[in-house]
Amino acid sequence: MYRNSPATKFKYLIPVFVLFIIAPGLSNILRSDDSVTFLSENTNEVQTRDSVNNKENRTREPAKQQSPDSLLDIQRNLKAEELVRGERLFYGLAYPKDQSVNCAVCHNTSVTDTLNWNPDASEISNKYLHKSARDLSNVLLKPVGLKMAQVHKNINLTPEDIVLVKAYMDKFVNIGLRPNKPVITNLFLFILASIFFLFSIIDITISKILKRRWVNYGVLLVTGLFITYTLVINALALGRSIDYSPVQPVKFSHAVHAGQNGTDCIYCHSSATYSKSAGIPPVNVCMNCHLMVRNGTRSGVSEISKIISSYENQKPIEWIKVHNLPDHVFFSHAQHVNAGKTDCVECHGNVKEMNVIKQVSDLSMGWCINCHRTRNIDFHDNLFYSQYKDLTEKMRKGEIKDVTEGMVGGTECMKCHY
Numbered sequence: 170m171y172r173n174s175p176a177t178k179f180k181y182l183i184p185v186f187v188l189f190i191i192a193p194g195l196s197n198i199l200r201s202d203d204s205v206t207f208l209s210e211n212t213n214e215v216q217t218r219d220s221v222n223n224k225e226n227r228t229r230e231p232a233k234q235q236s237p238d239s240l241l242d243i244q245r246n247l248k249a250e251e252l253v254r255g256e257r258l259f260y261g262l263a264y265p266k267d268q269s270v271n272c273a274v275c276h277n278t279s280v281t282d283t284l285n286w287n288p289d290a291s292e293i294s295n296k297y298l299h300k301s302a303r304d305l306s307n308v309l310l311k312p313v314g315l316k317m318a319q320v321h322k323n324i325n326l327t328p329e330d331i332v333l334v335k336a337y338m339d340k341f342v343n344i345g346l347r348p349n350k351p352v353i354t355n356l357f358l359f360i361l362a363s364i365f366f367l368f369s370i371i372d373i374t375i376s377k378i379l380k381r382r383w384v385n386y387g388v389l390l391v392t393g394l395f396i397t398y399t400l401v402i403n404a405l406a407l408g409r410s411i412d413y414s415p416v417q418p419v420k421f422s423h424a425v426h427a428g429q430n431g432t433d434c435i436y437c438h439s440s441a442t443y444s445k446s447a448g449i450p451p452v453n454v455c456m457n458c459h460l461m462v463r464n465g466t467r468s469g470v471s472e473i474s475k476i477i478s479s480y481e482n483q484k485p486i487e488w489i490k491v492h493n494l495p496d497h498v499f500f501s502h503a504q505h506v507n508a509g510k511t512d513c514v515e516c517h518g519n520v521k522e523m524n525v526i527k528q529v530s531d532l533s534m535g536w537c538i539n540c541h542r543t544r545n546i547d548f549h550d551n552l553f554y555s556q557y558k559d560l561t562e563k564m565r566k567g568e569i570k571d572v573t574e575g576m577v578g579g580t581e582c583m584k585c586h587y
């Protein structure tokens with residue numbers, strides 16, 4: 170057996186030999202390394218919260234390097250099983266001290282549709298990539314700030330575990346967030362239908378495998394209908410993006426600002442009344458309030474600090490535009506908001522209740538025209554309309570009661586198309 174071969178026996182001696190040589194020089198590291206391997210049971214008992222929390226303790230007794238706390242400052246290569254434990258700790262699957270905290274419950278590891286106010290796993294991992302395990306330990310065990318103190322309250326990890334969680338988080342930077350839902354179903358069905366369609370055609374004309382021809386005709390009919398339907402629906406939706414709701418770089422919520430705080434839309438979208446575009450507020454506008462408000466009830470400091478760093482570094486926040494009309498269409502907010510007295514809600518839905526902005530109208534030509542055909546305009550009080558002499562005349566005679574936008578040219582191609 171190979172077990173008895175002299176080479177294998179010798180193998181056991183190598184580590185001892187190596188230890189013997191490097192031990193004196195690296196005594197510090199070695200001692201702490203030992204504590205990792207030996208104390209896995211003991212650390213829990215030896216290591217009270219105090220030894221981590223108590224800064225004075227450390228400064229008064231610098232000699233106390235052996236404390237498990239010092240693990241936080243040591244760079245070492247972790248074994249594969251330690252990395253796995255780091256991952257299990259992050260997902261709350263390992264139970265230190267009979268209680269576990271699932272970081273992933275708050276710090277999403279996959280993309281979500283709904284707004285999660287907590288920073289996601291990718292964000293915190295990136296932020297701490299170049300920080301130390303001690304920094305992570307501080308934010309977990311000695312959280313500062315209203316929100317952080319509240320959410321990280323029950324975390325009770327040992328320094329060793331924190332090193333492992335940190336190692337997993339560093340790895341997570343490369344893994345990134347998992348995409349939420351696979352988008353294959355429709356495409357998959359379409360391809361499948363196309364294959365059956367082709368098969369039936371070939372079978373009818375060339376191969377003639379199926380004896381009963383009506384089966385092939387049936388398949389052709391069903392798949393043909395499905396394919397046409399899919400193509401038509403998708404062609405109509407081409408360039409349309411109703412329900413579009415991209416994840417924005419800062420978790421800005423209209424529900425909080427326009428809803429709860431009751432800030433007027435025009436405070437931020439000030440050009441809506443006099444210009445073509447409603448405009449997105451520059452970060453200075455945010456700073457009017459966020460110079461003072463540094464803590465959000467839902468997101469703590471994590472989101473607002475992005476505004477502040479954008480302001481300080483003079484790097485504008487890169488908002489993703491939600492509503493997009495094609496270039497060949499002319500649309501002006503001023504005409505609608507100011508002259509037409511159309512409420513934002515009619516076109517943008519109940520923004521006051523949206524945490525994440527969503528496009529509620531399809532912005533199709535039919536949508537514009539439908540409103541113009543039916544919407545009454547303020548014909549009397551607008552001097553501009555006095556040039557429509559015949560309409561004024563008809564109204565005076567009582568032939569018409571109201572004037573719609575369509576009657577004053579709201580359905581003429583040139584009004585909307587350059």
Ligand code: HEC
Pocket residue numbers: 417421423426427432433434435436437438449450488489490491492493513514517520521525526
């Ligand atoms: C405190 C400032 C603020 C207030 C108040 C505010 N908004 Fe906004 N709004 C923003 C910011 C910032 C964005 C860009 C980020 C986003 O899309 O969420 C935005 C985006 C939008 C968009 C999407 C723009 C696009 O990209 O197509 C619409 C529509 C909108 N706001 C409508 C409203 C309406 C309606 C109100 C009033 C009920 C309102 N906003 C109040 C700041 C504000």
Ligand code: HEC
Pocket residue numbers: 434435438441445446447448449492493494500502505506511512513514515516517532
């Ligand atoms: C008649 C429908 C309509 C009304 C009313 C309306 N909007 Fe819009 N809004 C649009 C359309 C259409 C776009 C897309 C414009 C584009 O892509 O050129 C848009 C775009 C926006 C944008 C994105 C930035 C921009 O200007 O392109 C913001 C912000 C916005 N609207 C806010 C508002 C606010 C605030 C109000 C109310 C004061 C309002 N809108 C009223 C139809 C409307």
Ligand code: HEC
Pocket residue numbers: 286419420421422425426430432437450451452454455456457458459462464465466467468469472473476
């Ligand atoms: C008129 C004052 C005002 C303006 C302008 C303003 N905010 Fe706020 N914002 C607040 C207040 C007040 C809160 C705290 C709300 C709370 O905690 O319930 C807040 C909270 C927030 C939060 C955290 C929400 C939470 O609960 O965690 C974010 C993110 C935010 N604002 C982003 C922005 C951005 C981006 C802008 C600029 C486009 C902006 N704010 C402009 C008043 C303002």
Ligand code: HEC
Pocket residue numbers: 259270271272273274275276286287288293294296297305308309314316317320321324334467468469470471472
């Ligand atoms: C109950 C929800 C919750 C749980 C559980 C939780 N966190 Fe957090 N964490 C938060 C929130 C909220 C913030 C942002 C607070 C703020 O910025 O004020 C945060 C912030 C952080 C940050 C960034 C701190 C900074 O400097 O910006 C890190 C790192 C972090 N958490 C790691 C973890 C780890 C590791 C765990 C698991 C052991 C964990 N969190 C468990 C809610 C949670």
Ligand code: HEC
Pocket residue numbers: 494498499500501504505508509510511515516532533536537538540541544545546547574577578579584585
């Ligand atoms: C909710 C109703 C509504 C919708 C939707 C709407 N409009 Fe209008 N639009 C009006 C009203 C009302 C007026 C008249 C404003 C006034 O009194 O001058 C108007 C006027 C106009 C005018 C000026 C016409 C003129 O006589 O000079 C243009 C251009 C226009 N709209 C373009 C559009 C486009 C493009 C869209 C679609 C992207 C659109 N509108 C969607 C209500 C609407």
Ligand code: HEC
Pocket residue numbers: 408409494495498532533534537538541579580581582583584585586
């Ligand atoms: C009230 C504004 C308005 C009027 C009036 C209007 N259009 Fe449009 N039109 C639009 C908008 C908005 C779109 C973009 C629709 C989209 O992207 O789906 C559009 C798109 C189109 C397109 C591109 C095909 C498409 O559906 O995307 C053509 C062609 C077109 N219009 C022709 C016309 C002609 C011809 C007239 C006159 C009979 C006319 N339009 C009048 C608003 C208008």
